[in-house]
Amino acid sequence: MSQKNRRKIMVDIDTLIEKSLQGEKLATARLISMVERGDQQTPYILEKMYPHSGNAYYIGMTGPPGAGKSTIVNKLVKLFCKSSYRVGVIAVDPSSPFSGGALLGDRIRMNAKSQTYDYFFRSMSAGRAMGGLSRTTKEASRILDASGRQIVIIETVGVGQSELDVAKATDTVLVILTPESGDHIQIMKAGLLEIADIFVVNKSDRPGAENIAHSVRGMLDRRHARLQWRPHVFMTSTLMNKGINELHEGIWTHHRYLQQNGNLEKRRKFQIKEELQQRIETELSDILWQHIIDDEKIEQLVAEVWLHKISPLNAARKIVAEWLGKGKIIQKTFSTK
Amino acid sequence: MSTAKKEGGCLFSEAQLQQIEKDFQDWFNNSLRDSDRQTEGAYFSHSGIPIKLIHTPADIKHLDYTRDIGLSGQPPFLRGVYPNMYRGRPFTVRQLAGLGAPEDCNLRIKYLLDHGATGVNILFDLPTIRGYDSTDPEAEGNVGACGAAVDSIWDMDAYFADIDLGTISTSIVTHLPSTSIVIPGMYFAVAEQRGIPWKNLAGTCQNDFIMETCVGSAPEMLWPRASFRLQCDVIEWICKNIPRWNPISFNGYNLREAGTDAVGEVAIAISNAIATADELIRRGMRIDDFAPRMSFFWDLHNDFFEEIAKCRASRKVWYKIISERYGAQNKKSLLMRFHVQTAGVTLPATEPLNNIARSAIQGLAAVLGGCQSLHIDSYDEAYSAPTEEAALISIRTQQIIQAETGVCNTVDPLAGSYYIEYLTDEMAERIAAYIKKIEEMGGLVEAVESGWLHREISNYNTAYQKKIESGEMPIAGVNFMRAEEDRTHDIEVFEYPETYTRQKAKMKRLKKERNQQKVKMHLKILREKCHSDENLYPYALEAVKNLCTLGEIEELFREEFGLWNFQLL
Amino acid sequence: MNRRIRVLMAKLGLDIHWRGVYLVSEFLKEAGMEVVYLGNSFPEQIVEAAIEEDADVVGLSTLSGNHMTLGPKVVKLLKEKGMGHVKVFMGGVMPPKDAVKLEAEHGIHKVYLPDTSMETIIEGIKSSMRDS
Known part of the structure; x- marks a missing residue:
């Protein structure tokens, strides 16, 4: 489809990387597209870009649909830009389960009269990510980091586990709620409590805002008594522009906390470890599926399980056992990759 | 839907109904x-x-004439708001006027009044509608298109030069509350300067937060609540100060x-009301x-x-609603x-002359429905604001309906049609149910802020x-009997490229001459x-009188109230 | 691996009518495309967004008479910024002769006048991706 079109305009990959490292937006955008679609150059791109990343401050932002995340992102980006930071934003929206297409609307809020600010905004569709949303957003955000973005904000809709995982893998996590977000049981269930460094109760001018802030504080009292960082709760209202400056200051407070006692290092190392575990699993299963398990074998086992000759557990073990027996072949496959 | 209806039934006797149902x-x-x-059940x-193949008295057997239909000018006003309806006062023939600079519009208004229009709707270009001055970078490409540019009270004065504001009825099509607090104020201030008492002014302004937040999009819009x-x-200020104005x-x-x-x-309109x-009432x-x-x-x-x-x-x-819920006495x-x-929206650009027929039929329906004033779209609506020729055809269409067809001779001529009464009754029930649904969401302002209305529209x-x-x-002519796309025919479009230059020069002079302090x-x-919590109208009016521009006042609102954008999906 | 067509949809300038552009966006999504909806924007912002979003297609909607001023400007800016491969489509209300001019002289890939079916638009975008 558009491949041919792309090839024509594709300059050589090293030039793209070089330009992106110099902060050129066009090159950066194209590199993000490449890793996003799992281009075969991805490992090379990351090899070249990763050493230049690690300087940015990563902020994750999540919350239920309609909580006003995009509006808050918009306002924060402008505040960061005003303090002369170069900001990058990745906004993830769900995609249609039927067509795979998506309607990405977060950018609409960034729009007005924003020419004077230096930010890079990228919309991403959750369904599109090859090899998982968290892989794509991580890689895209590292490219933004390497290209000179000093603050990278990743915004997701906090409804699915993968979206929560994405937000979680940052330095500071903001969870946005509204008076309509429901009671504390719902918030706990959604897994939002565990990941938040900062809570924001948006639309605080509405009835019920105090209640929800109160119940969040209550939950935090019970939960975080032993922890070093007790998440702060901010009340904002984008109507009449209330509370945004305080929130902005609160983010920097958490940033200062991260700078102490190696907190940032601990946090990032923990995340890297998780990422490595995940990577190992995906790498292994990729190999398993691509090179080891052939369809015929599977079909044969399906038939046997169907006839109740063998249980699913034992069928799976049989495959793994065979695989382990072929150790040498696997090594060979792996090293050629 | 008809299960819950009250039994009334003075229209037909029980015996008659039984016979009718049996015959049916x-x-x-x-x-x-x-x-x-x-085909029954498919329409x-x-x-x-x-819709049934044929409607009979059985479909409206639950209706009570006095309670549910009645006479014109009497509750429940189903048949019309005035007893004599069009015999007493024909519907107002209202046509649009507004293109280019205010000076151009002034000529169009005079043309329409000379040709029998009894009221004018004045339109504005998009920068004015959305509250930007002609000189604002956001206004690029839109100054004077689809309506007139109005930046300050000077423009309003030019718009109505040599026209007696005390004798015409003017509909100021401002759309948004944030501009309705400014632009009609210019009109009132001009009248004041000319010595015309406010009590003589008649007209309407469109002033509707739904327009600001749901109908139109914009680079920047106010929060529904602020709007x-x-x-x-x-409304509060006009009701207290301009007695003949519909705010x-x-x-x-x-x-x-x-x-x-x-x-x-x-x-939705009634929910807004x-x-x-x-x-x-909360304000006293x-x-x-x-x-x-x-x-x-x-x-x-x-x-x-x-x-x-x-x-x-x-x-x-x-x-x-007004009688039962609010106990209105007047x-x-x-x-x-x-x-x-x-x-x-029903007027395609394909084969535009067909639109004369479409609009005439719709206009006829409006008159049969008992409207107080009517605007018939011009056939070239799909391309541009109407040309002079098209505007004249629209006026003539109204005059044909009013004078030639005889439909105005009697009140509500379709009453008593089994089909019409059935539809009317169904509509009333469905409208009431929809209003209830909005109330259950916490009222219209809440419903808008939650994004519900945008989803309804999009769906x-x-x-x-x-x-x-x-x-x-x-x-017809679009998805059936379609002809080849024809890009050769020419539609005359009013273009006023000089408007921008004129407005810019005027703005420069204004900013030089006004008292900056x-x-x-x-x-x-x-x-x-x-x-x-104070009403902002008097303060906006003072600003207007002292030559603050529309854009300056609107920018202030945008800064103070914050901006909003609806949630997609 | 195939990349989905990325379309940036914008309302040109101050134009207030969102019905058409949103409707087209919905249908493009249903057709499997990734649509970045920009709302009201000016040429500079549209081009900036097209770069960052790495769009294949830019769709501009206008019903307010700014098509001849702002439409060509988008094409020109895209070229200047190294995004000349992006196909620019326009939709909305304008005199047919302007549509012809935009396509012939101003580098607009295709102008869709009112009453165009969604199918035509979807097919038009898809085939523009195949041709190049």
């Missing part, structure tokens, strides 16, 4: 072919009301054009202080009978008066478009008052 069954079983019988009005507050400020036209029209069916159109009434006004000045604005779409039924039903629904409060415009449009694509919704002071006061 016989007819259905014996006179129809199988293929006819199979619906535009908004989904089931709603301004809407109420405008709001609850705009079903543009909502319908944006994408709702007839039920949604009326229900309910929210407004609640707020004004009495229902009869403002209800007589509330007017409505409907869109007359293609479904001929349903549209007539909509007009009739809306009067009844309003009467019930008879004028009970009357839903409305202006009608034919549906621009409607997708469904409607699918019907057009599939041919289920036939449009006063400008600063009045903007500062207005800014502070945004954060108070």
Whole structure:
């Protein structure tokens, strides 16, 4: 489809990387597209870009649909830009389960009269990510980091586990709620409590805002008594522009906390470890599926399980056992990759 | 739907009804072919009301004439707001005027008045509508297009040069509350300067937060609540100061054009009226202080009978709400008066002359529905604001309906049609149910902020478009009997490229000549008052009189109230 | 691996009508494309967004008479910024002769006038991607 079109305009990959490292937006955008679609150059791109990343401050932002995340992102980006930071934003929206297409609307809020600010905004569709949303957003955000973005904000809709995982893998996590977000049981269930460094109760001018802030504080009292960082709760209202400056200051407070006692290092190392575990699993299963398990074998086992000759557990073990027996072949496959 | 209806039944006797129902069954079983019988259940009005092959008294047996239908000028006002209707006063022939610079519009207004228009609708270009000065970078490419540029009180003065403001009825099509607090103020201030007492001014302004937040999009828009507050400020102040002015036209029209069916159109507009009434009462006004000045604005779409039924039903629904819920005493409060415009959205650009026929039929429906004033779209609506020739055809169409067809000779001529009364009754019920649904969401302002209304509009449009694509919704010359696309024909479009230069020069002069101290002071006061509970109208009016520009005042609102954008999905 | 067509949809300038552009966006999504909805924007912002979003297609909607001023400007800016491969489509209300001019002289890939079916638009975008 558009491949041919792309090839024509594709300059050589090293030039793209070089330009992106110099902060050129066009090159950066194209590199993000490449890793996003799992281009075969991805490992090379990351090899070249990763050493230049690690300087940015990563902020994750999540919350239920309609909580006003995009509006808050918009306002924060402008505040960061005003303090002369170069900001990058990745906004993830769900995609249609039927067509795979998506309607990405977060950018609409960034729009007005924003020419004077230096930010890079990228919309991403959750369904599109090859090899998982968290892989794509991580890689895209590292490219933004390497290209000179000093603050990278990743915004997701906090409804699915993968979206929560994405937000979680940052330095500071903001969870946005509204008076309509429901009671504390719902918030706990959604897994939002565990990941938040900062809570924001948006639309605080509405009835019920105090209640929800109160119940969040209550939950935090019970939960975080032993922890070093007790998440702060901010009340904002984008109507009449209330509370945004305080929130902005609160983010920097958490940033200062991260700078102490190696907190940032601990946090990032923990995340890297998780990422490595995940990577190992995906790498292994990729190999398993691509090179080891052939369809015929599977079909044969399906038939046997169907006839109740063998249980699913034992069928799976049989495959793994065979695989382990072929150790040498696997090594060979792996090293050629 | 009809299960819960009260038994009334003074229209027909029990014995007659039994006979009618028996005859109908016989007819259905014996006179129809199988293929006819199979069509039963497959026909619906535009908004989904089931339509039978034939309607009989049995479909309206639950109606009580006195209670549910009545006479014109009497509750429930189903048949019309005035006893004598068009014999007493013909519907106002209202046409649009507004293109280029105010000076150009001034000529058009005079042309329309000379050709028999009795009121004018004045239109503005997009920068004015959205509250930007002609010189604002945001205004690029739109100055003077589709309406006139108005930046300051000077422009309003030019717009109405040599026209006696005391004798005409002017509809100021401002759309948004945030500009309705400024632009009509310019009109009032011009009148004051010319020595015309405010009590002589007649007209309407469109002043509707739904327009600001749901119907139109914009680079920047105010929060629904902020816009709603301004809407109420405008109504409160005008009711107290300009006695013959309708400070709001609850705009079903543009909502319908944006994408709702007839039920949604009326229900959402009435829900806005309910929210407004609640707020004004909270501010200490009495229902009869403002209800007589509330007017409505409907869109007359293609479904001929349903549209007539909509007009009739809306009067009844309003009467019930205003009398039962608010206990209004003043008879004028009970009357839903409305202006009608034919549906621009039904006018394709393909074979545009066909639109003369479409608009005439829609206009006829409006008159049969008992509208107070009418605007018939010009056939070239789909291309541009109307050319002079097209505008004249629209006026003539209205005159043909009014004078030649005889439909104005008697009140509500379709009353008593089993089909019309059935549709009217169904519409009234569905409108009331929809209003209830909005109330359950916490009222219209809440419903808008939650994004619900945008979803309703979007869902409607997708469904409607699918019907057009599939041919289920036939449009002659578009999805059936379509000719090859013709790009050779020329449509005359008014272009006023010089407007920008003229407005820019005028703005330069204004900024040089005005008293900067006063400008600063009045903007500062207005800014502070945004954060108070006070009505902003008098402060905006002072700013206008002291030559603050529209853009300066609007920018102030945008800064103080914060910006909003609806949630997609 | 195939990349989905990325379309940037914008309302040109101050134009207030969102019905059409949103409707087209919905249908493009249903057709499997990734649509970045920009709302109201000016040429500079549209081009900036097209770069960052790495769009294949830019769709501009206008019903307010700014098509001849702002439309060509988008094409020109895209070229200047190294995004000349992006196909620019326009839709909305304008005199037919302007549509012809925009396509012939101003580098607009295709102008869709009112009453165009969604199918035509979807197919038009898809085939523009195939041709290049």
